[in-house]
Amino acid sequence: MICGDVNGNFKALFSRVESIIKKSGQFDVLLCVGNFFGDDNSELDAYKMGTRKVPVTTYIFGPSKPEHVPLYCEKGSEIVPNVIYMGKRGIFTTSADVKIAYLTGLSRRELGKELPMCTFEPSDCSAVRDACFRGQSEYRGVDMLITTLWPAGIQQDETQKIDVDQERLSNLLSWLAIHIKPRYHFVPSPDKHYERQPYRNLSTHQDYRECATRFIALAPVGNKVKEKWIYACSLQPISKMRVTDLLQGTTDETVCPYDPDLLMQHQPGKVVKFSGNGQYFFSTDGPEDDNGKRKRRDRDDNPERKKFDPETCWFCLSSPSVEKHLVISVGSHCYLALAKGPLTPYHVLILPIAHHQSLVKVPDEISEEIKKFKAVLKQFYASMGMLVVFFERNYRTSHMQIQSVPVPKICESQILEIFQDEAGINKIPLEVLPPYTDIRQMMLPGAPYFHAELPNGDQIFAKPKQNFPIHFGRDVLSTPQILNCEDKADWRQCLISKEEEIEYVKDFRDKFRPFDFTADADSDSD
Ligand SMILES: [Zn+2]
Structure with missing residues (x-):
């Protein structure tokens, strides 16, 4: 069961809940999505003293x-007794396996001021998103989202006129909703009950259908005009649903009411839009942190302070510092080279021939x-019965390197x-990215990151601090x-002799030849 603002009307709430339970049987939980307390909270005393009982486990937020x-x-x-404060934000699973995400309170950034304990930050939005995604290789959505504010855009409804105070709307919550795809999104409404036709969630990749969201705003408990303030339902959790049922459409569904660009924003509320081509970037280490204070710039990470000399770069192919005997294959823009201190004889690097800092910048x-x-x-590793992990660390590096490491199938x-x-x-904080996410679309050029592609297509991502x-x-x-081979974690501890390196390179090149597209180009020109 879910109810709107209680505003101190505890008797009205709990006696109604009791009668619903008498009629329909026990419910898992009661979720109060708005203000639990009001100006007068004297009705709570009876529940405190135990003369009245709260009939169902009740969760409150804010x-x-x-x-x-x-x-x-x-x-x-x-x-x-039986009324539990869940905090401002988080995610929990009921005994019926229904997963509920919540981010309550007001938005400091959009409100323009901080109310101690009552406001949330953009980082709270990403924390809720990350909590939803954690441990899920294929994210399908969350059963329920509870917020105090309404996601901006939701009021754009062609069939039903709905007036929402501007200060009730939050763009950060639109970002959250578009990312976590709740099947139900509940908010409190100060007056009218409102239930929008379901909207179909957007997907980050084409030809991929996502679940639909029902947005429901509940009126205050016991309101005089008899607007609906309690919602009773039994939800089948996503985790137990067949995908076809989850994705099934309804005739009244609408398109997603939020700005589709939000879906491509990896972090909320830090977007810099560039006019013209519609491209945008966001900063992971912007000058403003969540508290609005200016961050001290780390001098060592400031690119302007680093003097770059291509003569000394270990990886610029034209540089005299490159160890040419490590080079395996050279394409038009990139080359393959054996890694120094390789984890296995087939551990190689993909490198740009010219100097570029990271995949995001090339x-x-x-x-x-x-x-x-x-x-x-x-394909090459597969021919040896191996899988591959690619990873790139764009942090304290100067020339882009993508590590290519074969791993046994059994550990996939x-x-x-x-x-x-x-x-x-x-x-x-490690994030698992949805399949087909393009890291190049995600990052502000210059922002540090760690990124890996796993054999099953999962991508993981971290922002190095x-x-x-x-x-x-x-x-x-x-x-x-x-x-x-834990002794090889640090490449400097497992350097091999130049002779061995030459041998590894020759062996790799011989076996790689059937797969090497750069070799084709050579024979064509012969
Ligand atoms: Zn270089």
Whole structure:
């Protein structure tokens, strides 16, 4: 069951709930999506004393009014028996396996001021999104989303006129809703009950159907004009639904009411739009942090301060510093080279011939050739019965390197978990990106990142902060469950002799020849 603003009308709420339970049987939970407290909260005393009983486990959220803050208890504890305060944001699963995400309170950024305890930040939005996505290789949506504010855009409804105060609308919540795709989205309404026709969620890739969302705003508990304020339903959780049922359409469904660009924004509320071509970027390390304070710029990471000399670059193919004997194959824009201190004899790097910092910064023709190299490397490793992990660390590097490491087939299902474990140990927030996400569309050029592509198509992504372990990718792949060579995590500890390197390169080149598209180009020109 879900109800709107209670505003202190506890008797009206709980006696109504009791009569619904008498008629329809027990419910899992009651969720109060608006203000639980009001100006007068004296009715709560009877429940505190135990003379009246709360008939069902009740979850409350918020607060969104400063005067209610003192009435709240610690997150996770009971206000009165059977009424539990869930905090401002999070995700939980009911005993019936229904997954509920919530982000309540007001938006500091959109409100233009902070109300202690009552406001949320853009980072709260991404935290809820990340919590929804965690541990899911194929994300289909969340059963329910509860917010205090309404997502901006939802009021654009052709069939039903709906007036919503501007200050009730939040763009950050539109971002959240478009990303986490709730099947039900509940909000409190100050007056009217409103139920929108379901809208079909957008997908990040073509030919991929997503679930539909029902948006429902509930009127205040016990309102005089008898607008609907309680909603009782039994939900079948997404986790137990057949995909065909989940994706089934209804005749009244509409298109998604939110700006489709929001779906491509990896982080909420930090978009810089460039006029003209409609391209946008967002900054992961913008000058403004969530508290509106200016961040101190890390001098070492400031590109202007670094003097770049191509003569000394280890990877610019024209540079005298390149170890030419490591080069395996040279294409039009990129080349393959054996890794220094390789994890296996077939551990190679895909590198641009000219100096470019990261995959996000290279021109399209280079990224196209990188894709080609990745595709043939996959085939090459497959011919040896191996899978491949590609990873790139664009953090404290100067010349783009994509590591290509063959791994045994048997560990395919474990790789993501091991990455997540290792990230957990190092307190790195690791994200699993939806399939087919293009990292080049996601990042502001210049922002640091760690990115890996796993054999099953999963992509993982992290934003390195200070103390990001330089050998993160190697640490993971060298674990006993994958390559079992922990002594090789640091490449400097496992350098091999030049003779061995030459041997590895020759062996790779011989076996790789049938897959090497650059060789075709050579023979054509002969
Ligand atoms: Zn270079």
